[in-house]
Amino acid sequence: MNASSLESEVRSYSRNWPVVFDRARGSRLHDRDGRAHLDFFAGAGALNYGHNHPVLKRALLDYLERDGVTHSLDMLTAAKEDFLTEFGARVLAPRRLDYRVQFPGPTGTNSVEAALKLARKVTGRQTVVAFTGAFHGMSLGSLAVTGNASKRAGAGVPLGHTWRLPYDGFAGGQVSGLKLLDSMLADRSSGLDLPAAVIVETVQGEGGVNPAGPAWLADLAELCDRRGILLVVDDVQMGCGRTGPFFSFEVAGITPDIVCLSKSLSGYGLPMALTLFRTELDVWQPGEHNGTFRGNNPAFVTAAAALREFWADSALEKQTEVRGALFDERLGELAERYAAHVSAHRGRGLAWGLAFRDAPVARRVADAAFARGLLVETSGSEDEVVKLLPPLTAGDDELAEGLDLLGEAVAATVG
Numbered sequence: 005m006n007a008s009s010l011e012s013e014v015r016s017y018s019r020n021w022p023v024v025f026d027r028a029r030g031s032r033l034h035d036r037d038g039r040a041h042l043d044f045f046a047g048a049g050a051l052n053y054g055h056n057h058p059v060l061k062r063a064l065l066d067y068l069e070r071d072g073v074t075h076s077l078d079m080l081t082a083a084k085e086d087f088l089t090e091f092g093a094r095v096l097a098p099r100r101l102d103y104r105v106q107f108p109g110p111t112g113t114n115s116v117e118a119a120l121k122l123a124r125k126v127t128g129r130q131t132v133v134a135f136t137g138a139f140h141g142m143s144l145g146s147l148a149v150t151g152n153a154s155k156r157a158g159a160g161v162p163l164g165h166t167w168r169l170p171y172d173g174f175a176g177g178q179v180s181g182l183k184l185l186d187s188m189l190a191d192r193s194s195g196l197d198l199p200a201a202v203i204v205e206t207v208q209g210e211g212g213v214n215p216a217g218p219a220w221l222a223d224l225a226e227l228c229d230r231r232g233i234l235l236v237v238d239d240v241q242m243g244c245g246r247t248g249p250f251f252s253f254e255v256a257g258i259t260p261d262i263v264c265l266s267k268s269l270s271g272y273g274l275p276m277a278l279t280l281f282r283t284e285l286d287v288w289q290p291g292e293h294n295g296t297f298r299g300n301n302p303a304f305v306t307a308a309a310a311l312r313e314f315w316a317d318s319a320l321e322k323q324t325e326v327r328g329a330l331f332d333e334r335l336g337e338l339a340e341r342y343a344a345h346v347s348a349h350r351g352r353g354l355a356w357g358l359a360f361r362d363a364p365v366a367r368r369v370a371d372a373a374f375a376r377g378l379l380v381e382t383s384g385s386e387d388e389v390v391k392l393l394p395p396l397t398a399g400d401d402e403l404a405e406g407l408d409l410l411g412e413a414v415a416a417t418v419g
């Protein structure tokens with residue numbers, strides 16, 4: 005029996021990229037047949053600093069060499085202490101953020117589960133407001149607030165206590181979800197009870213790279229504040245510098261009550277997640293939300309090294325913003341040239357999407373990119389958007405090469 009027939013039918017990426025990947029460095033993955041692939045997928049946002057970054061690798065190897073603790077549940081270890089010190093000093097303090105840090109479990113969905121549970125516990129209310137196009141994870145609580153019905157299909161249990169509202173730009177911006185929510189809550193005849201929380205991505209990644217406008221995000225924060233609803237920002241995919249600043253919500257000048265982080269936190273593709281919340285929301289009782297893998301010390305080691313390496317100043321943030329302008333320009337040219345097939349290009353920082361009018365064309369473009377040595381994935385409710393998430397650390401030449409290859413793939417598909 006070969007490996008791919010042993011793996012469940014649920015596998016996805018291995019179908020689109022039918023090679024065996026073996027080594028990876030920086031922005032390139034190498035397959036077993038010796039072919040190099042330029043990685044504009046970056047672990048779905050888990051590899052903002054590229055593959056096997058030498059500084060992070062050194063920190064990890066040194067830690068393993070000295071028999072550093074690897075698994076520790078939530079015991080205090082030197083690696084955890086170092087990470088927390090760096091996170092406080094380099095991420096929270098400069099932004100004047102007064103958050104407590106919870107280690108909710110290894111992945112993004114664990115962070116969302118903790119956030120929803122905490123919001124419900126703090127407020128004593130049940131409903132969570134989520135948006136069209138949202139993606140928050142595959143476990144049941146996070147799945148309940150995920151928009152795409154095909155992802156929720158087959159969950160086998162009722163996924164309740166969620167209201168869905170139009171995200172910024174939904175239906176061409178014709179419908180304002182925020183005004184609707186506000187007026188419904190103001191009118192008792194609506195029968196709506198106050199929700200516990202609103203959960204939002206500032207740029208929807210899986211939903212098709214939809215950036216919410218900073219003004220819309222500020223309005224959302226104001227509405228939540230005025231009505232006493234907790235605002236949860238799911239920064240699992242767009243955090244850790246993907247859109248420029250460390251937290252993607254910084255663009256709107258807002259301070260969420262609760263923040264979910266994961267993916268690129270460890271900087272090395274190692275599972276790690278955090279849930280951050282305002283200090284006064286820390287109503288957890290000891291052991292009330294635990295899990296075996298809250299203490300992935302190798303991830304703490306690379307995460308602390310990544311904070312020292314990339315977040316000691318604002319150089320990476322500024323570089324990402326400049327590169328965002330380059331992507332805007334280059335993808336804008338493609339959108340114009342192939343306007344009959346491309347409906348939009350959109351993004352922020354180094355998260356970009358090229359939306360196609362006909363969903364299967366997006367898949368064909370991604371396949372044509374793969375054939376040319378570029379890894380890109382599709383996203384969006386119909387998988388109609390080619391999503392670009394290059395490592396933030398890619399060289400200018402690599403970014404230009406990837407954009408050229410994408411251009412060739414589009415030309416070969418619809419030119």
Ligand code: PMP
Pocket residue numbers: 048111112113114116139140141142205209210238239240241242266267
């Ligand atoms: N939230 C967002 C915004 C995500 O993009 C993802 C993963 N794509 C998740 C949550 C879930 O993270 P994980 O797959 O690590 O559980």
